[in-house]
Amino acid sequence: MTLITIDHVSRLFEDPKRGTPVKALDDISLNVGRNEFLCLLGPSGCGKSTLLNMIAGFDHPTSGTVSVGGQVVSEPGSDRGFVFQQPTLMPWLTVWENVAFHLTMRGMDRRERREHAQRFIDMVRLTGFENHFPSELSGGMNQRVGIARALLMNPEVILMDEPFGALDEQTKMEMHAELVRIWRESQATIVFVTHGIDESLALGTHVAVMSARPGRIRELLPIDLERPRDATSPRFNDYKRHILQLLRPEAAVAA
């Protein structure tokens, strides 16, 4: 069942210095089914974050439409949780207040917010850090707060923009395992932007490989690998070889 429909979306950016518009996304069509875990994979500058921002409602297509659950996206909303590249937490709020920020926006009183937040703090394994400020936590812990904040809204889709890019390899692997667990528990649909081939293969049920300038979808790959995914298995490496081939510059030229 299709949840997100991206229908012939193009996005031009005006370049004020040269006066000629730059085409960031060129006629992209893509469907994401409910409960899928789609990774948007591509080199920097291929417009993958722009596409994600459009699903979130932070940016708008020059032509074409993006719809979620049958509704055309026009502005940000709590049906689409977003996890940013940087944790982007309110530094003046404690962990639990950040997680419950959506409830503050809805005007729920403090005690109720505190109760609701706990379940999600436990889910991202930050129990015991409820009253810490973001400045007192590590980058990985802050990113978990960001994930819990998105989960608490019980959104139809969770959009993630290279959320683990700044983390070390060890922490990143832990976070991958956690994220897959959370995805299964919460039955959410996830769109995850990354430039890491291994990361996309470790996480996604589907990987959309994108090419740069103008941004296009080169191929949408369903990933048929058992979980937990073994990055050293032959089949994992078959996928990896295939994606590397797609990402090679000459391949893009030939197409």
Next chain:
Amino acid sequence: MARRSPLARFYLRIERAIVPVLLLVGWELFSRSGILPRALLPAPSQVLTAWADWVFATDGNTQSYSGHWLMDTAASASRVFSGFALATVLGVGIGMAIGWSRTVEKLIEPVLQVLRPVPPVSWIPLAIIWFGIADKPAIFLVFLGSFFPVLLSTIHGVKTVDRNLLRAGAMTGGTPHKLLRHIVFPAALPSIFSGLRIAIGSAWMLTVTAEMVAVKSGVGYVLWDSYYFLRYDLVIAAMASIGLLGFLSDFAIKRVAAHVLRWQRGSTLQAKEG
């Protein structure tokens, strides 16, 4: 670290006091030496005697001011407080509106930018005509002097709010009104507080100026009046009082800021150490 010798520890304890004490002693000696007539540069001891009488009515040497210090400071402080509070409310309110809305910015900012370079003291004649000789002209001047620092720092604070925090707010379903209250205002607070600290300085400056010219009470009035009666010891006692009050009010704002902004890394660590 090696244990310091008792002498070294004693030195560390008095280190900050050495220069002030030497200056006071030097001043006392110079004043007693007779190089200048003693009436023109009263010795610290003489200032202290005058100050003591002004505060506690010890020997009546300050005549009609004897024992009136608390009333005089209260008069000045209430003017500072009224003008400063008014400037804070309006400065933060208008600053938020200008920083948040391009329309408000275009409508209001030109007027404010024209008024801003006019020195507050140059308003004194008009302030006296409009408000008479009482509290009001002083409060008006204090307001003028503290309004602009608060306004500018608020605008700056609002304009430099991380755009991604606003996106995060919109993502969690916040309306513009709620984003303003729950994101823009708290994010601007560090900048607002630095504006408040500048503002409290000019607030005291302008109260004293106003009291010297347009008001018949307060520390500034005592200072100017003592000058007419050649009581330079009381002039200096008044100066020191103003300095002390300015220091205390700045200290109070610093304490409030440290509590409100305790989420900032620096202050969090300080709180843990202290």
